[in-house]
Amino acid sequence: MKAAVLNAFGAPLAIETLPDPTPSAGSVVVDVVAAGVTSYAANIFNGSRNYALELPVAPGAGGVGRIRATGPDTTRLKAGDWVFCEPTIRSRDEAVDTILQGWTYRTEAALPLHRLYHHGAYAEQMLVPTENLTRIGDIDPVDAGRWCALGRLLVPYGGLLAGDLRPGETLVVSGATGGFGGAGVAVALAMGAAQVVAAGRNARTLDDLSHRFGPRVQSVQMTGVEAEDRQRIIEAAGGRVDVVLDFLPREASASQVQAAILAVSPGGRIVLMGGVRSDLALNYNMLMHKELTLRGAWMYPRDAIPRMVQLVRAGLIDLAQFELTEFALGDANDAVAHAAANAGPRQLTVLRPDRG
DSSP states (O other): OEEEEBOSTTSOOEEEEOOOOOOOTTEEEEEEEEEEEOTTHHHHHTTTTOOOOOSSBOOOOOEEEEEEEEOTTOSSOOTTOEEEEOOEEEOSSSSOOEEETTTEESSGGGHHHHHHTOOOSSBSEEEEEGGGEEEOOOOOGGGHHHHTHHHHHHHHHHHHHHTTOOTTOEEEEETTTSHHHHHHHHHHHHTTOSEEEEEESOHHHHHHHHHHHGGGEEEEEOOSOHHHHHHHHHHHHTSOOOEEEEOOOTTOOHHHHHHHHHTOOTTOEEEEOSOOOSOOOOOHHHHHHTTOEEEEOOSOOTTHHHHHHHHHHTTSSOGGGSEEEEEEGGGHHHHHHHHHHTOSSSEEEEEEGGGO
């Protein structure tokens, strides 16, 4: 099979020929048709993100494709099925060690997983654990790239499930101008949120969110001043703030996180999914007396995937909202550069290994 291979951090991806994977018990081989390219892929490949990744490797966290061959213990999946390849692989003994296939292993204990399911989706074929495949139904191959948006949508969906967002509630998405934050606005509306406050710094992107989704979305441009930002969020909500979903980036300050937390109404929930590296100074008395729930969430539960497929199939989430740009496998480096230069909630960069 052909694959885009990272041989050294800081080096460009090289198109190479690798051995075809072979399925065994507990695994399936997928012909990769489309794979999403994140806006920060360049920072992983140049080493600046310090992701644990053994080289050489064909990177790529998840994708969409068709089953090529199944293992001997597969009972329902069959050759030709269209599937979403879930990149979060969990250990089968205690299910606490995880990797993102072709992307990173989180702990040394997870290294055997990384070595077994080493190569990711920037390749013509991929070996995937059987439980990491979800059938998406028949699709036109032309639309495979749009279905890569599942990877963008599922992350905020996991956060909203963790925050127990209920129909009729008001949600604040802090960091709504990023890819996952913007997707979180769409997912929350599909889940029945009465109102979403989209908070961020990019005024143009905030205006686009408000225009695209209508009056159920109120945008708030953040200033970086905690008290002022808190008041802006409360005014935009026009009442209760039930849930905060935080997707602030690494560069954000702790005060930006706390502005949204302090706006939450009694009994509210806060879910942290962003990349902020600053320590939070939270008021113990406030958390207790307002009976707030503060938690972190990483990725999403496995049963979220078929539910997200159903949201798309039901028309509650429109994949056409994404501005899709596709690249052939041989243009993988151009795809990485394009994704970095075109980050945002609507932009979707996709690699098409089926196009050579």
